Amino acid sequence: MIRALLACALGLALAGAARAEQAIVSLSTERIAITSNFTGASLVVFGVIDREGATTPPPAYDVVVTVRAPRGAVVVREKERRGPFWFNADSRKYIAIPALLSVLSNRPLADIAPEDRRRELRIGVGNLVPSQGDRTKTVDPDEPDFRRALIRIREAERLFVENPEGVRFLTRTVWRANARIPGAAPLGAYAADVMVFLDGREVAKATANFTVTKSGVEDQIASAARFSPLLYGLATIAAALMIGWLASIIFRRD
Amino acid sequence: MQVYLPIAELPVNVFLLLGIGAAVGFVSGMFGIGGGFLMTPMLIFIGIPSAVVVASQAPQIAASSLTGALSYWRKRAVDGRLAGVLIAGGLVGTQLGVMFFNAMREQGHLESVIVMSYVVLLGGIGLLMLAESIRATMSARKGAQRPRRRFGEHPWYEGLPLKMRFPRSGRYFSVIPLALLALCVGFAGAVLGIGGGFIMVPALIYLFRIPTQVVVGTSLVQILFSMIAATLLHATTNYSVDAILALALIVGGVFGAQFGARAGANLRGEYFRLLLALMLFGVAARFAIDILQRPDDPFSATKTETYR
Numbered sequence: 428m429i430r431a432l433l434a435c436a437l438g439l440a441l442a443g444a445a446r447a448e449q450a451i452v453s454l455s456t457e458r459i460a461i462t463s464n465f466t467g468a469s470l471v472v473f474g475v476i477d478r479e480g481a482t483t484p485p486p487a488y489d490v491v492v493t494v495r496a497p498r499g500a501v502v503v504r505e506k507e508r509r510g511p512f513w514f515n516a517d518s519r520k521y522i523a524i525p526a527l528l529s530v531l532s533n534r535p536l537a538d539i540a541p542e543d544r545r546r547e548l549r550i551g552v553g554n555l556v557p558s559q560g561d562r563t564k565t566v567d568p569d570e571p572d573f574r575r576a577l578i579r580i581r582e583a584e585r586l587f588v589e590n591p592e593g594v595r596f597l598t599r600t601v602w603r604a605n606a607r608i609p610g611a612a613p614l615g616a617y618a619a620d621v622m623v624f625l626d627g628r629e630v631a632k633a634t635a636n637f638t639v640t641k642s643g644v645e646d647q648i649a650s651a652a653r654f655s656p657l658l659y660g661l662a663t664i665a666a667a668l669m670i671g672w673l674a675s676i677i678f679r680r681d
Numbered sequence: 682m683q684v685y686l687p688i689a690e691l692p693v694n695v696f697l698l699l700g701i702g703a704a705v706g707f708v709s710g711m712f713g714i715g716g717g718f719l720m721t722p723m724l725i726f727i728g729i730p731s732a733v734v735v736a737s738q739a740p741q742i743a744a745s746s747l748t749g750a751l752s753y754w755r756k757r758a759v760d761g762r763l764a765g766v767l768i769a770g771g772l773v774g775t776q777l778g779v780m781f782f783n784a785m786r787e788q789g790h791l792e793s794v795i796v797m798s799y800v801v802l803l804g805g806i807g808l809l810m811l812a813e814s815i816r817a818t819m820s821a822r823k824g825a826q827r828p829r830r831r832f833g834e835h836p837w838y839e840g841l842p843l844k845m846r847f848p849r850s851g852r853y854f855s856v857i858p859l860a861l862l863a864l865c866v867g868f869a870g871a872v873l874g875i876g877g878g879f880i881m882v883p884a885l886i887y888l889f890r891i892p893t894q895v896v897v898g899t900s901l902v903q904i905l906f907s908m909i910a911a912t913l914l915h916a917t918t919n920y921s922v923d924a925i926l927a928l929a930l931i932v933g934g935v936f937g938a939q940f941g942a943r944a945g946a947n948l949r950g951e952y953f954r955l956l957l958a959l960m961l962f963g964v965a966a967r968f969a970i971d972i973l974q975r976p977d978d979p980f981s982a983t984k985t986e987t988y989r
Contacts, residue, residue, distance in 0.1 A: 465685045466692045499987035506979040512972045576980030610692035648687040660916025663740050663924045671744035674935035675751040
């Protein structure tokens with residue numbers, strides 16, 4: 428069941444030579460189902476760079492795959508010393524931060540495109556974490572510390588990952604990438620953004636979507652908790668008391 | 682063996698949960714306390730979101746205190762009338778505590794409030810009990826008799842109006858200070874996500890001079906009712922009760938509570954109080970280190986909302 432999802436193709440017309448590459452992307456699955464023994468999944472992204480009837484041998488392309496989880500708001504707090512105690516003092520709120528970010532490429536990002544181009548195209552973990560969402564403060568000299576801390580913390584948790592060996596070329600135009608979806612991955616709509624580079628320029632891009640959802644018992648429990656909370660609460664406490672009572676019967680000595 | 686928690690939305694080793702449940706259940710059965718003050722830090726430490734932790738351990742504490750309460754009930758070590766007053770006062774306090782909890786969370790001070798409260802409450806009560814039980818143990822060893830309170834001598838608060846007879850405990854005093862105590866415990870319990878037994882047990886022993894064995898059984902009954910209410914409250918307001926997490930903790934907890942209740946029944950009063958004091962003091966010290974020590978990383982990142 429491999430269905431190619433062609434979201435967007437960019438033709439770049441260059442002076443003299445007309446070049447039109449298309450990125451064709453397909454995912455190993457469009458739905459990652461979380462069951463009771465879910466501890467993470469691996470997602471394979473396949474891709475073909477279609478050169479539209481070009482007869483010359485293909486050049487050495489670069490591919491960057493960015494797997495993004497649903498975005499959310501994150502508050503970064505800094506502890507400061509107040510008397511003998513360390514308390515959370517200063518904080519910054521970041522909006523639209525992906526809960527999971529996996530940037531896979533066939534070689535280091537710095538070799539694929541120059542810094543300013545990567546920033547413009549939002550390639551790499553650092554460029555995907557936008558500055559503070561609160562735009563009321565025009566000058567905030569402390570903000571970069573908070574932003575760096577956020578990236579550092581998420582990288583330590585393995586939720587933000589950059590892997591310069593994550594994309595493998597099978598031929599010069601066919602490649603595959605392997606992304607790890609950890610067990611604690613949030614539910615929702617994910618996207619795998621693919622960008623194809625040639626000599627530091629973006630020549631094609633495509634996006635493939637997939638979802639992470641609960642299924643089976645996990646799904647039933649979660650829906651019950653959300654949509655019939657009183658019944659769910661009563662059932663939970665009844666089951667709890669039942670076990671507590673059973674235990675006192677089983678262990679009864681007198 | 683990893684099991685996925687449907688509400689917490691992450692996989693956890695089920696044996697770790699069973700172990701934590703058993704350890705806390707043992708302590709719970711032994712001392713007649715819910716054990717929430719031990720369970721909360723442990724579960725947050727293994728990465729479960731604090732809202733889910735607080736909500737899901739309510740049914741767990743209910744189950745383990747039911748087991749414990751039944752075992753004390755059979756020994757006729759429960760004062761039903763005392764429990765009734767405590768339950769009534771506690772429910773009012775819980776409601777007020779939840780309101781305070783939400784207000785502090787909005788202002789972003791919840792974490793500091795919780796840590797400071799743990800240090801002050803656990804440390805203070807632990808220190809008081811430690812001093813008292815060392816004194817008692819020392820004098821017991823010397824063979825000296827503790828000075829008996831003279832007949833008819835009572836603290837002023839016991840003489841307030843609305844006096845009630847508590848035949849099981851052999852006491853007769855005003856219910857006003859008792860209900861007020863239950864209200865404060867319920868309030869603190871809701872703010873800290875705990876049953877509050879560790880405040881209730883020493884208060885009943887020292888302030889109201891209820892016999893230790895009756896205190897434990899009665900406290901378990903009170904915790905049972907407040908945790909049933911807390912489960913329903915959490916399930917209907919913040920949808921954070923994780924049934925799978927609760928069940929794993931319960932299965933571990935009921936076993937632990939059985940052995941704990943037996944160990945507690947065979948323990949002498951002075952040692953019982955010394956052990957409880959040491960444990961409270963230990964947890965308080967652990968929290969104190971947390972806020973006194975320079976943190977490894979002064980920064981922390983908390984996800985506050987997800988756009989779906």
